[in-house]
Amino acid sequence: QKEVEQDPGPLSVPEGAIVSLNCTYSNSAFQYFMWYRQYSRKGPELLMYTYSSGNKEDGRFTAQVDKSSKYISLFIRDSQPSDSATYLCAMSASSSASKIIFGSGTRLSIRP
Amino acid sequence: DTAVSQTPKYLVTQMGNDKSIKCEQNLGHDTMYWYKQDSKKFLKIMFSYNNKELIINETVPNRFSPKSPDKAHLNLHINSLELGDSAVYFCASSQGALMDTQYFGPGTRLTVL
Numbered sequence: 001q002k003e004v005e006q007d008p009g010p011l012s013v014p015e016g017a018i019v020s021l022n023c024t025y026s027n028s029a030f031q032y033f034m035w036y037r038q039y040s041r042k043g044p045e046l047l048m049y050t051y052s053s054g055n056k057e058d059g060r061f062t063a064q065v066d067k068s069s070k071y072i073s074l075f076i077r078d079s080q081p082s083d084s085a086t087y088l089c090a091m092s093a094s095s096s097a098s099k100i101i102f103g104s105g106t107r108l109s110i111r112p
Numbered sequence: 113d114t115a116v117s118q119t120p121k122y123l124v125t126q127m128g129n130d131k132s133i134k135c136e137q138n139l140g141h142d143t144m145y146w147y148k149q150d151s152k153k154f155l156k157i158m159f160s161y162n163n164k165e166l167i168i169n170e171t172v173p174n175r176f177s178p179k180s181p182d183k184a185h186l187n188l189h190i191n192s193l194e195l196g197d198s199a200v201y202f203c204a205s206s207q208g209a210l211m212d213t214q215y216f217g218p219g220t221r222l223t224v225l
Binding site: 008032034041042043044045046049086088092095096097098100102104105 | 116143145152153154155156157160167202204206209210211212214215216217218219
C-alpha cells in the first residue's frame with residue numbers, strides 16, 4: 001500500500017461547480033498537509049498548508065484534514081476554467097521540506 | 113523575474129551519456145532541492161541541500177549527484193544515463209526547510225533514448 005493515495009481522475013465539472021479533491025494516507029505520524037496545483041508543463045505551486053486536523057480557508061479554497069480517518073480534502077468553490085490543472089496532495093511527519101511525500105495528483109478540468 | 117529557473121527545458125540524450133541540469137534561484141533562499149516526476153506524475157524528492165547539510169533520498173542511485181557552486185545555484189549531474197532516468201526533473205528552493213516557503217522551477221524534461 002502506498003503511503004499516500006490519490007484518485008488520478010480525470011475529473012471534469014462545469015464552471016461554477018464545487019469541486020472536492022481527496023487523499024487518503026496510511027502513516028499516522030503525518031502532521032503537515034499540503035495541496036499543490038500544477039499546470040501543464042509547469043512546476044507545482046503551493047496552494048494550501050495546514051498543520052494537524054481541522055479546516056483552513058483561503059478565498060475559494062478550503063482544506064480539510066481528518067486525522068482520525070487519515071483523509072484530507074480540498075474544496076474549490078465557484079470553480080473557474082483557470083482552475084483546470086493537476087492537484088497534488090502532500091504530507092509530512094516533520095516540518096522539514098525534505099521529508100514531504102506526494103500523492104500522484106488528480107487531473108481536474110473545468111468546462112466553461 | 114523568474115524565482116526559480118532551470119536549464120535546459122528539454123534534454124534528449126543517448127543511454128550511457130553524462131548530462132547536467134542547472135538550477136538558479138533569486139529568492140535569497142538557503143535550501144535547494146531536486147525532485148523527479150515520473151510518467152505517472154509521482155513527485156519524489158531526490159536531494160535537499162543547504163550549505164551545511166546534504167540529505168539524499170536513499171532510493172537515488174549514486175549516478176546522480178548535486179553540485180552547488182554557491183547558495184543560489186544547485187546543479188544536477190547524472191552519469192551513465194539509463195532509460196529509466198527519463199522523467200521531468202524539478203528544482204525547488206525554500207527558506208530553511210520551511211515547506212510553506214518552497215517554490216518550484218518549471219522543470220526539465222529528460223528523455224533517454
